[in-house]
Amino acid sequence: DKNNRCQVCGFKIYDISTLPFTDVKTNDYFAQAVGWAFENNITAGTSDTTFSPDMMCTRAQVVTFLWRAAGCPEPSTTKNPFKDVKKTDWYYKAVLWAVEQNITVGTSKTEFSPDMECSTAIILTFLFRAVGAGDNGWYEEAAAWAESLDLVYVTGLTVDPVTPCPRKA
Numbered sequence: 062d063k064n065n066r067c068q069v070c071g072f073k074i075y076d077i078s079t080l081p082f083t084d085v086k087t088n089d090y091f092a093q094a095v096g097w098a099f100e101n102n103i104t105a106g107t108s109d110t111t112f113s114p115d116m117m118c119t120r121a122q123v124v125t126f127l128w129r130a131a132g133c134p135e136p137s138t139t140k141n142p143f144k145d146v147k148k149t150d151w152y153y154k155a156v157l158w159a160v161e162q163n164i165t166v167g168t169s170k171t172e173f174s175p176d177m178e179c180s181t182a183i184i185l186t187f188l189f190r191a192v193g194a195g196d197n198g199w200y201e202e203a204a205a206w207a208e209s210l211d212l213v214y215v216t217g218l219t220v221d222p223v224t225p226c227p228r229k230a
Contacts, residue, residue: 114229121175
C-alpha cells in the first residue's frame with residue numbers, strides 16, 4: 062500500500078531490490094528479514110555485494126545482532142570473565158551485555174567461544190531470552206515458543222543442539 066506496509070500484519074515492506082546483496086532474491090523467505098536487519102544496522106553483508114545466507118552464525122555474531130536490535134546499550138559491568146573475549150573485539154560490549162541480560166553464559170566459566178557456530182537450539186534460546194519470553198531450561202521451552210509463533214516452520218530447520226543455523230534463518 063502507499064504506506065509501504067503489509068495489509069495483513071502491518072509490518073514495513075522492504076524494497077529488496079535496493080539491497081546491495083546479489084545473493085538475496087525478492088522471493089527468498091528471508092528477504093524481508095534481511096531488509097529489516099540491513100536497514101536497521103543489525104547486520105551488514107559479508108562483503109559489499111553478498112549477504113551469505115547459507116553461512117553459519119557464530120555466537121559472537123548472534124549476541125551482536127541481538128545487542129544492536131536492543132539499541133546497542135552500554136553494559137553496566139566491565140568485568141569480563143572470558144579469556145577469549147578481549148576489550149578490542151568488535152563483539153566485546155555485546156557479549157558483556159548478553160551475559161548481563163541473562164541471554165547467555167559462556168561455554169565454560171572462562172570461555173565464551175565467540176567463533177563457535179550456533180545450532181538452531183542456541184539461536185532460539187538466545188532470542189527467547191532476549192525478548193523476555195522466558196529464561197528457563199536449555200532450548201525446549203524456547204523451541205515450543207518459536208513453534209507457537211511459526212518462527213521455524215518456513216526455514217525447514219530442525220530445532221536441536223546439533224542442527225547448524227545459517228544467517229538466513
